[in-house]
Amino acid sequence: MAIAARIVELGRSAEPSAEIEVLARVGASALTRFANGAIHQNVAEDVRHVSVRVALDGRPARCTLDGPPDDDAVQALLWRALEAARARTPDPDWPGLAGALPALPVDHWDAATAEAEPAARAMQVAGFVRAADGLETAGYCSTDASAVAYANTNGQQLLGRSTVAVVDGIARTGTSDGSARAASVSLGSLDGAVLGAEAARRARDAADPVDLDPGRYEVVLGPACVADVLGFLYRYGFNAQAVEERRSFVRLGERQFDDRITLRDDVTDPGQAGVAFDAEGTPKTPLTLVHAGTTVEVLYTRRTAAKARVRSTGHAPETGEEWGGLVANGVLGAGDRTADELVAGVGRGLLVTDFHYTRILDPRTEVVTGLTRNGVWLVEDGRMRRSVRNLRFTQSYVDALAPGAVVAVGADRQLVTDPDGAEPFLVPSLHLRSWNFSGGARG
Amino acid sequence: MFDVATAAVEAALAAGARYADARAMEQRSETMHARNGVVDRLDRGERAGVGVRALIASSWGFFAVPDLSVGAARKAGTRAADVARSSGLAPGLPTELAPEPPSVASWASACLEDPWSVSLAEKGDLLEGVTRTMLEHGADVAEAQERVWETRKWFVSSEGHRIDQHVRECGAAMNATAVGETETQRRSYPGIRGQYGTRGWELVRELDLAANAARIAEEARALLSADACPSLEATDLILGSEQMALQIHESVGHAVELDRILGWEAAFAGTSWLDLARLGSLRFGSDLMHVTADATLPGALGSFGYDDEGTPAHPVDIVRGGTWVGVLSGRDSAARIGQPSGGAVRAEAFDRIPMVRMTNVGLLPGDSSLEEMIAATDDGILMDTNRSWSIDDRRLNFQFGCEMGWEIRHGRRTRMLRNPTYTGISPRFWGSLDMLGNRSEWTFWGTPNCGKGQPQQIGHTGHPAVPARFRGVRVGVRG
Numbered sequence: 001m002a003i004a005a006r007i008v009e010l011g012r013s014a015e016p017s018a019e020i021e022v023l024a025r026v027g028a029s030a031l032t033r034f035a036n037g038a039i040h041q042n043v044a045e046d047v048r049h050v051s052v053r054v055a056l057d058g059r060p061a062r063c064t065l066d067g068p069p070d071d072d073a074v075q076a077l078l079w080r081a082l083e084a085a086r087a088r089t090p091d092p093d094w095p096g097l098a099g100a101l102p103a104l105p106v107d108h109w110d111a112a113t114a115e116a117e118p119a120a121r122a123m124q125v126a127g128f129v130r131a132a133d134g135l136e137t138a139g140y141c142s143t144d145a146s147a148v149a150y151a152n153t154n155g156q157q158l159l160g161r162s163t164v165a166v167v168d169g170i171a172r173t174g175t176s177d178g179s180a181r182a183a184s185v186s187l188g189s190l191d192g193a194v195l196g197a198e199a200a201r202r203a204r205d206a207a208d209p210v211d212l213d214p215g216r217y218e219v220v221l222g223p224a225c226v227a228d229v230l231g232f233l234y235r236y237g238f239n240a241q242a243v244e245e246r247r248s249f250v251r252l253g254e255r256q257f258d259d260r261i262t263l264r265d266d267v268t269d270p271g272q273a274g275v276a277f278d279a280e281g282t283p284k285t286p287l288t289l290v291h292a293g294t295t296v297e298v299l300y301t302r303r304t305a306a307k308a309r310v311r312s313t314g315h316a317p318e319t320g321e322e323w324g325g326l327v328a329n330g331v332l333g334a335g336d337r338t339a340d341e342l343v344a345g346v347g348r349g350l351l352v353t354d355f356h357y358t359r360i361l362d363p364r365t366e367v368v369t370g371l372t373r374n375g376v377w378l379v380e381d382g383r384m385r386r387s388v389r390n391l392r393f394t395q396s397y398v399d400a401l402a403p404g405a406v407v408a409v410g411a412d413r414q415l416v417t418d419p420d421g422a423e424p425f426l427v428p429s430l431h432l433r434s435w436n437f438s439g440g441a442r443g
Numbered sequence: 444m445f446d447v448a449t450a451a452v453e454a455a456l457a458a459g460a461r462y463a464d465a466r467a468m469e470q471r472s473e474t475m476h477a478r479n480g481v482v483d484r485l486d487r488g489e490r491a492g493v494g495v496r497a498l499i500a501s502s503w504g505f506f507a508v509p510d511l512s513v514g515a516a517r518k519a520g521t522r523a524a525d526v527a528r529s530s531g532l533a534p535g536l537p538t539e540l541a542p543e544p545p546s547v548a549s550w551a552s553a554c555l556e557d558p559w560s561v562s563l564a565e566k567g568d569l570l571e572g573v574t575r576t577m578l579e580h581g582a583d584v585a586e587a588q589e590r591v592w593e594t595r596k597w598f599v600s601s602e603g604h605r606i607d608q609h610v611r612e613c614g615a616a617m618n619a620t621a622v623g624e625t626e627t628q629r630r631s632y633p634g635i636r637g638q639y640g641t642r643g644w645e646l647v648r649e650l651d652l653a654a655n656a657a658r659i660a661e662e663a664r665a666l667l668s669a670d671a672c673p674s675l676e677a678t679d680l681i682l683g684s685e686q687m688a689l690q691i692h693e694s695v696g697h698a699v700e701l702d703r704i705l706g707w708e709a710a711f712a713g714t715s716w717l718d719l720a721r722l723g724s725l726r727f728g729s730d731l732m733h734v735t736a737d738a739t740l741p742g743a744l745g746s747f748g749y750d751d752e753g754t755p756a757h758p759v760d761i762v763r764g765g766t767w768v769g770v771l772s773g774r775d776s777a778a779r780i781g782q783p784s785g786g787a788v789r790a791e792a793f794d795r796i797p798m799v800r801m802t803n804v805g806l807l808p809g810d811s812s813l814e815e816m817i818a819a820t821d822d823g824i825l826m827d828t829n830r831s832w833s834i835d836d837r838r839l840n841f842q843f844g845c846e847m848g849w850e851i852r853h854g855r856r857t858r859m860l861r862n863p864t865y866t867g868i869s870p871r872f873w874g875s876l877d878m879l880g881n882r883s884e885w886t887f888w889g890t891p892n893c894g895k896g897q898p899q900q901i902g903h904t905g906h907p908a909v910p911a912r913f914r915g916v917r918v919g920v921r922g
Contacts, residue, residue, distance in 0.1 A: 030526075031898055035707045038501070038535025042526050043898070045494075045507040045794045066490040066794075067509045080487060088475075088485050089567035118504070118529035126533045138710035140897050170710045177709075245584050246622045303483070322476045322484050322586070356713070359833045361844055361862070364627045369833045369842050369920075390835060392842060392866070394920055418899075438920050439866060441840045 003069055004151035007052060011078050012153060018082065019055040019097050020153045023279055023318060024069070027146030028114070032121035034169070035138040037129050039122060047146065050074070051279070051318055054081045058094045061085040062319075095306035100155040103283035104268055106276035110186040113163040114145035124167050124192035131196030132171040135203055139169020143187055150281040158283070160275025164417060164424070167192050170374055171199040176209060176387060178202025179354055179374035181224070183415040183424070185273060202353065205387065206375035211440055212388040218349025218407070219435040220342045220379070227416035227425040228355045228370075229397045230263070230330045234423065236363040237398070238289050238297075240304040241324025247363050249398045250295055256398065258406035259293040262333035265313075271415055272329045273424045277314060284314035284329070293403060299325030330425040335409025342410050342431045344382040350391075350435070351377040351384065366397040371441055390441035400432055407431040444469075445607070448599035450513045451495040454520025456601055460497035460527065462540065463520065464600035466751060467493045467511055468793040473591040475563070477570035479578060480585075485563070492793040497523040501538045502530030503775075507794035540774040541784045543754050545603030550748025551610070553741060554643035558591040558613040561644050569652065573617055576656035581664030582619035585656075588637065589615040589647060590891065592903075596793075604753035612744065612903060614639030614889060615647045619660040621667050628666035628861060630659035630846055634685035635829045639889035639903070642742045662847060665859060672824065672848050672863040674919035679851070680865055681816050681912045683827025684880065686845055687806065688888035688906035694869045695727075695734055696804040696904065698838035699761050700787075701772040703799075705779060711897050713836025716869065717767060719780060725767040728873025731809055734762040736771055736787060737907075738802035744889030745804070745905035747789070751797035754786035761804065765874070773799050791900035798896050803887065805907025809879025813910040816878045818854040824918055825849040825856065826863045842866040842920055865918045872913060880909030 004022040011020040030044035050069050053062040061084035065077045124141040147161040165187035170177045180198035182190050221229070242248035249256070257263075266286040267276050277283050280302050287297045300308065301316035304324050315325035343351055350372075358370030371392050377384045399405065410429035417424040448465040455463035469491045476484040493516045494507040504527025508519045570587040577585035591613040598606045616637020620629045631637075632655045640646050682690060697715075702708055704715045717725065738746050738756035747756055752774050761769045770780075773788030776799060790797040817825065831844035848863030849856045885907055893902040 029898070032530070033897055034533055035709055036535060036705075037533070039530040039533045040503065040535060040707055041505070041796055041798075041896075042503060042530045043505040043507075043796050044522065044526055046509065048509045061485045061487070064486070064488040066488075067492060067511070077489075080489075084485060084487055084563060087563040089482055089564060089571060091481055091483065093481055093483065118526045119532065122529040122532035129533050136706070136709075138706065140710070142897075168710070172709070179710075245620075247584070247620065247627055319474075319486055320484075322478060322588075356836050357833045359831045361831045361864070362626045364622070364625065369831065369844075371833065371835045371840065373836055392833075392835075392840060394842070439840070439842075441835045 004149040005157060007074055007078065008151045008153055010074060011054065014078060015082055021053045021097050021281060022151050023051040024149045025049040025146050029144045030121060031140055031142040032125055033140040034125045034129065037137050039125055042118065044118065050077065052077055052081045054085050055094055056085040058090050059085045059088050060091055060094050061088055093303055095302040097152045097154050098156050098281040098302065101283050103158050103276040106267055108162045108185045108273045110163045113143050113165050113187040116143045116187050120187060124190060127192035128167065128169050128196035131193040132200040135171040135173060135200050137169055137171050137196065141167045141192065148275050150277060152281055156281045158277045158281055160277060162274050164273045165190055166417060167195050169195060169199055171196065171203040173203050173207045176203050176206035177374045178206055183417045202375050207387065209387040209389045212378060214391060214437045214439050216434045216436055218346050218433060220346060220351045220429060220431045222353040222429050223412065223414040223416055223427045225352055225355050226332065226427040226430050228358055230332065230425050230427060231423055232360060232366060232368055232397050234328050234330060235326065236360060236366060238299050239324045240298045240300045240308060242363065243298050244304060244307060249364060249366055250298055252295055255294045255403055257290050257293040257401045258403050260406040260409050261290050261293055261401055263290040264288050264331045265329055266331050267329040269331050269426060271426045272331065273415065273417065274329055278316040278327055279318035280316040282312045282314040282316065287313055301325050328423045332427045334411050334413045334428045337408050337410050339410055339412045339429050342408055342429055343379055343384060345408055345431055346379040346382060348380050351379055367394065368397055369394045391437040392439040392441060393436055394438040395436045400435060405433045407433055444597040445599060445605060447493055447511050447513055447516045448597050451493050451516040451520040452599050452601050454517040455495055455497040455524045458521045458524030460499055460524045462498040462601050463495060465493055465495045466596050466598050466793055468594065468596040470594045470792060475566050475570060476588045477574045478586050480571050480575040482567045482571060490792055493519055494790065494793040495520045495523040496796065497527045498538060499524060499527040500531055501534050501536060502527050504530060505796040538775055539778040541777040543774060543784055546749060546753055546755060547605045548749065550608045552641040554611045556644040558644045573652045573656040577619040577660040580657040580660035581621060582660040583622040584620040587617035587652065598753055600753055606749045606753055608748050610641055610747060611643060612639060612641050613644060613646060615650055615652060617652055617656065619663040621663040623667040628663050630663040631828055632659045634888065636890055636892060639744050639891045640742045640887065641744060641746045666847060666861045669859040669861040672860040672919045674921060676917055677915040678918055679820050679823030679912060679914055680916040680918060681820065681823060681825040682910060684884060684886045684908040684910050685888060686827050686829050687908035687911055689829040689832055689843065691805060691906050691908060692890055692904065693832055693834045694838060694841055696801040699770050700799045701770040701776040704770065705776060712895055716837040716839040723768055726765055727762045727767040727870055728765045729876045730765050731876050731879050732762050732765045732873055733807040734804065735759065735807065736761055736802045736804045738786060740803045740887060740905065743803040743887040743905035744891065744903045745802040750786045750788045751790050752784065752788045754784045757786055759785045771799050771801060789902065791902060795900045800902045801893065801904040803905030803907060806909060808882040808885045808909045810881050811878045812881055812884060816910060816912045817851055817856060819878065820851045821853055823851040824860065824863060825851055839869050863918065864920045865916050866920050867916055872916065875914040876911055877914055878912035880911065884909045
């Protein structure tokens with residue numbers, strides 16, 4: 001906090017009329033990557049990042065520094081930000097800075113993870129590789145720790161810290177891949193050997209796949225696929241900017257989803273990750289976006305909130321603000337079925353664990369194309385009959401969760417994140433009535 | 444600054460590395476974005492630090508610190524060796540480096556008008572002005588953006604490399620979105636990602652955003668009422684050069700990255716359908732297909748003097764007369780297949796490990812023109828400007844969408860088509876290439892957002908491209 005507050009005071013002295021906010025992030029980030037059963041890329045870095053946004057007479061500009069925040073560097077950073085703000089054109093939509101409001105008590109932190117040595121990550125990897133029992137393996141183990149401080153000239157001051165550890169990998173037979181992953185605040189709670197064994201089992205189960213005709217099938221989507229679906233719904237749908245511009249599917253108060261769908265955004269959930277405020281110093285408020293199928297809320301930044309004459313929900317990213325509200329802690333309500341029970345409920349359909357290279361075709365309809373990956377299984381009469389080759393799908397993600405489209409929700413909720421820490425989602429598997437597979441991966 | 448990089452390398456060697464290299468870097472960047480007549484984002488960033496790579500036995504270690512002091516560099520070198528040593532808990536095949544004579548050199552990209560010398564007011568006026576024009580001509584949402592990057596780096600290796608480079612890049616983009624009752628339509632100029640190069644602000648002036656703002660807004664509006672692209676199992680497909688750049692990037696560029704072929708990206712980006720045993724004999728496409736990776740092209744976004752292992756930029760043949768003949772490689776990957784480095788290893792910043800990246804991967808021009816292709820097509824579809832892109836983890840099955848299509852009948856454009864998409868299998872698709880645009884249509888498209896690696900790195904790549912015609916392509920895939 002000291003550095004953020006110090007920069008605000010320096011700025012106030014230099015330009016008393018300026019609105020100034022500072023976001024400072026200090027930490028360590030490391031990722032141990034393996035392929036062909038061996039560690040081939042192993043990286044670590046110290047992180048020292050300072051972001052200063054100033055506004056002069058409604059002309060905002062942001063300057064950032066990745067480097068030591070010594071006095072000279074900080075003075076230069078402030079000077080550049082003030083210079084840029086003076087030179088730019090006015091912004092009539094500038095909403096001003098956040099006021100002083102406390103954030104909720106959130107501490108997704110594990111000291112051992114923050115201090116994890118390279119050997120700790122390498123041992124997770126070695127465990128994964130050994131447990132795959134001779135199958136080729138690939139993946140990564142990462143640890144990230146950051147302390148974040150925010151201060152502004154309105155008196156808002158916030159501190160937060162967060163750790164995240166991930167083990168994510170695949171095992172490969174000559175004809176198939178199988179995946180397993182886990183993410184947590186604590187590296188110590190992850191077990192690379194358990195995950196390696198699971199990936200190997202799935203890879204062997206997926207061996208010698210056959211072609212399946214494209215078409216509409218029931219599906220059971222694993223947590224990674226469900227997180228992908230939510231990612232698109234968040235970015236293009238539950239984003240107040242998209243709503244304001246009529247590019248979103250969202251219609252507040254309408255039953256747009258199956259009544260089995262309840263979606264919250266909640267950084268306070270014990271299974272989530274991250275800090276309790278956004279890049280504008282707005283405390284994150286636990287929100288219900290969808291309640292029993294009815295869309296009830298969207299995500300705001302200060303800019304989009306001002307336009308809608310509401311309060312920001314605390315979802316402003318540090319950069320890329322032209323995208324609107326993005327920073328998410330999605331939590332999809334869990335059901336009461338195990339993953340096996342979801343499969344047992346399928347008449348004739350497919351079990352899919354992973355998607356690959358999903359891209360949106362139209363934001364309004366949320367039609368997305370992508371492919372399956374790391375194992376697809378044909379399920380008939382509740383039994384996994386055999387593995388099939390990867391399929392391409394072209395599917396509206398909104399339609400997939402529409403009223404009547406969700407057969408069952410799993411109890412197997414899992415934190416799904418990526419090594420860059422974007423948008424952690426806490427999600428279960430879903431059994432959906434229909435999914436449009438538009439082609440085989442072989443054409 | 445060479446002292447900083449040298450200190451990092453010496454510390455890594457002292458800590459047990461048998462090879463080490465380091466990049467001391469200073470980078471600054473600018474992003475200005477306007478929406479509906481107002482600049483809603485102005486960001487300027489500065490990054491400075493050193494990244495060290497250490498090789499111990501068969502294992503690499505990398506450590507980066509945002510600090511350009513000699514003391515911090517020494518600590519980073521030691522930490523890189525520690526990281527490499529831990530990699531030995533899961534060791535792999537012996538790591539060798541393809542021989543590369545140590546260069547002592549300096550290189551800078553050409554820049555006629557320094558982008559930093561152009562005032563923020565002028566940039567803001569440009570972006571706000573074109574977005575207002577788009578609104579006046581039918582857009583519901585109008586966006587425009589300019590970006591500038593400047594990189595100075597000092598590279599030192601334990602083999603004696605000592606290279607400094609100064610690269611300036613910039614470019615711009617704009618798009619108009621029209622919102623209908625059930626869907627949105629978008630037109631971009633000059634392409635979905637804009638246009639970027641290793642050039643100065645002259646590139647942005649040449650784009651002439653103002654002259655194209657009204658047109659794309661009107662086209663976006665017109666697309667809302669256009670007929671949908673028909674679903675056809677096979678038709679003749681003509682692609683404009685911007686979409687060809689994407690086609691090359693996704694289905695050729697990534698497929699020929701040697702790290703993918705060797706399985707180093709298997710869990711994330713994926714592998715490749717290409718089999719090294721068939722390098723030099725595998726048919727990738729038709730006889731018209733000549734693809735090179737050439738980091739020496741002046742002004743292209745993937746150009747540089749030396750890659751991040753100190754290998755001089757040089758052209759590499761990738762596909763010659765339809766036959767796959769080359770890969771994108773670095774010193775360690777090339778050594779695995781007994782070849783010299785392709786000079787294609789780069790890092791996004793000081794805090795990212797250098798890895799195989801595309802340089803300027805593009806098609807050499809042919810002898811037709813877009814208008815000749817249209818005139819020679821009895822029944823087909825013309826598509827241009829990328830809108831969506833998805834390809835499988837072996838870079839074999841793709842489905843791409845464009846912003847706008849045109850039906851071609853009896854050698855003429857007839858009706859506009861919305862939501863045009865096409866799908867194919869890479870060698871089959873490239874094998875159907877039968878007409879290729881000429882040198883006058885050759886454009887060095889720049890892609891500033893190529894994601895790869897974990898942690899992810901955003902790479903800048905170039906793609907020389909011309910319009911092209913393909914036969915018997917499936918189009919109009921729907922959700």
